[in-house]
Amino acid sequence: NAGVTQTPKFQVLKTGQSMTLQCAQDMNHNSMYWYRQDPGMGLRLIYYSASEGTTDKGEVPNGYNVSRLNKREFSLRLESAAPSQTSVYFCASKEGPRRRNPYEQYFGPGTRLTVT
C-alpha cells in the first residue's frame, strides 16, 4: 500500500515548456487535490476533483489544467511554464465523508519544480 505517489520528484523546465505532474493513490479515495507551496507560505489549492469525472478550480488555478484520468490518478499540466510557477507541488487524496474524520487528506511526497 504505497498511499499517494507523485512523479517526478524534481523537474527543471525552461520558460514556455510544458509538462505534466502525475499523482496516483491506491486507497480507493474519492477526492483528490493539487496544492502548491511557495517559500514562506502554506499550501494553496490549485485544483481539486471531488469524484471521478469532476474537477474544479481552487484558489490559484491560472496557468494549470488537470485531468482526473480514473479514480486512482489525477494529473496536473503546465501548458507553458513560467518562472512564477517555480514551487513545490503536493497531491493529496481523501475518502468520502462517512469516516469519523471526514476531512483528513493524505499527502504525496511532493514535486519540486524549477522554471528558469
Add this chain to the structure above:
Amino acid sequence: AQKITQTQPGMFVQEKEAVTLDCTYDTSDQSYGLFWYKQPSSGEMIFLIYQGSYDEQNATEGRYSLNFQKARKSANLVISASQLGDSAMYFCAWSGGSNYKLTFGKGTLLTVNP
C-alpha cells in the same frame, strides 16, 4: 473565504519543555475540521492531529494536543516534552464546506534547542 492565521513565524523551545503554537481561524461554517501538519526539512507533510468542530473534548495524539476554543476560533497546538526531532515547520489548516478543501496558515518554524 476561510482564513487561517499563525502569528508566530518562528519559535524556540528547550528540549524536554512544552511549547504552544498559535492558530486562529475565521469561518462562518458550523461544521468543519482543524488540523495540524508537520513539515520537516525533508519536505513531506506529516499529519499530526485533528479536531472536529463538534468534538467536545480537545484532541490528543501522544505528545500532541490541540487546545480548541471554539468561541475564540482558536486551535493551538501543544507539544509536550519537546524533542530535537520536533524541529520543523508546523502548519495549521482548516477544512470544511461541500468539497473539504484544506486552507492552510503560513506556518511556524519550531526550533528545539538541546
